[in-house]
Amino acid sequence: MVRRKKTIGRVVSQTMLAEDILDLRLETFLASDVMPGQFVGVYPAGADALLPRPISVCDADREAHVLRLVYRLTGRGTTEFALKQPGEVLEMIGPLGNGFPVEEAAGKRVLLIGGGIGIPPLYFTASLLSPEGTREYTGGRSGKASSITSVLGYKNIQTFMAPQFAEITDLYLATEDGSAGYGGTDLDALFEIGRRREGSETVADIIFACGPSPMLKAVKEYALIQGVPAYLSLEERMACGVGACLACVCKTRNVDAHSNVHNARVCTDGPVFPAREVVL
Ligand SMILES: Cc1cc2nc3c(=O)[nH]c(=O)nc-3n(C[C@H](O)[C@H](O)[C@H](O)COP(=O)(O)OP(=O)(O)OC[C@H]3O[C@@H](n4cnc5c(N)ncnc54)[C@H](O)[C@@H]3O)c2cc1C
Ligand code: FES
Structure with a gap:
């Protein structure tokens, strides 16, 4: 609401x-x-x-x-x-905003991919979906996932919130300067997970991601290659925050019913979009 x-x-x-x-x-x-x-x-x-x-x-x-x-x-x-x-x-x-469609993750293997200040919202998502998470909703909108893997990317050793993610998810860390976890991006870490889990077809059944645009673009490509549905939370610059000023539009594949253009307002139509629908 x-x-x-x-x-x-x-x-x-x-x-x-x-x-x-x-x-x-x-x-x-x-x-x-x-x-x-x-x-x-x-x-x-x-x-x-x-x-x-x-x-x-x-x-x-x-x-x-x-x-x-x-x-x-x-x-x-x-x-x-x-x-x-x-x-x-x-x-x-x-x-x-709309939020992640957590109800689609019930019973599935969930992959959370976060970069920088895009990491915090994934914690609430993990807490609600993880079998070890403390958040439970009785409204019937969500059930627990079968497993949660989180891949979090940071600039350096200041890996805020990582210990909390480790408590409720299978955590993989990446740092740009190599000071903790994999040296590189969180997508590098993801491919490493793929190598380690050789034999299993995909790492996940559904992906939720939040972070800077280049990261989201890479997640979108990864999800398309893997054939896994992904939902991306965009961090567009905003002004009014309630759909009135159009400061936050992003490009989409679908045409907006009101404006008849390939645009969506991140503040009201998003910030979460199916990877297939958003142009990055
Ligand atoms: C959906 C969404 C969720 C976000 N969640 C978080 C979060 O959990 N934690 C966090 O640290 N940051 C988050 N951000 C970014 C955060 O909104 C900006 O860092 C913040 O608005 C900067 O405000 P400021 O006055 O300190 O900076 P200034 O640069 O002084 O801001 C000037 C103006 O630009 C806007 N602005 C500047 N940067 C951004 C930005 N990245 N995104 C949107 N508007 C911006 C401000 O709202 C303000 O109107 C989120 C952004 C979006 C769109
Ligand atoms: S910020 Fe004004 S329409 Fe989105």
Whole structure:
């Protein structure tokens, strides 16, 4: 359900996970029905107050009404969020976007591929789908996967959240500088997994991925070659976050019913798209 009215999140805690990467817990009723792959718009104060900053949901505790956001210090908005102390509030809107179709993963071998700041939303996905995960939904929208492999790509040894993924998934790490895991991209790591599991036809039955465009493009090609359905979460630049300004359009194979062009709004039609449908 998309709520377009602003609401409040009260800071429960804020800690630093790695250099420039913060872990923010907010008490908000938005935690009650958000799904993996959805995001919230967080408003800075002052001159930038009109434009919410899109931040993916990293985890949600429905009972405690606590939403977890993991974000990178980037510019004015995120720098302001980083200064918030427990008890202070942030204005927010959401849950926004469509999220990953987790119901399609029930009973299947799931592969999660994340790069950089695209890693946090995959944790909520893993937690809900993993047989060892702590999140359970009774609404009937999801069942557990048969297995989850996660392939996470980082720049360097600052492999934030990797220990948490290791608890609930079969984790493979890649770092660009080779300081941890495979030296190279997460796609390099993926091919290594393929080599190790010689004999099994494919590594997975379904892929969920989030990260920078070159990574998503490589995942799309990998999925097409493997003949495995893949869903990609795009990190397009956004402004309004609610479908009104067209700042976030991406190219698609299908024609949009309203505009009659090969476009989709990432904020409302996405951010998650079937790999076959999106042009990268
Ligand atoms: C669907 C989605 C989910 C995201 N999830 C996360 C997340 O979980 N963690 C995280 O660290 N970052 C995430 N981002 C990126 C995050 O939105 C930007 O880093 C953030 O908006 C930067 O704001 P700023 O004011 O600090 O930076 P500035 O550069 O000062 O921002 C100026 C303007 O540009 C927009 N902008 C700048 N960079 C981006 C970007 N990459 N994507 C969209 N808008 C941008 C801002 O919203 C703002 O309106 C996500 C982006 C999208 C589209
Ligand atoms: S950000 Fe305005 S339409 Fe998507």
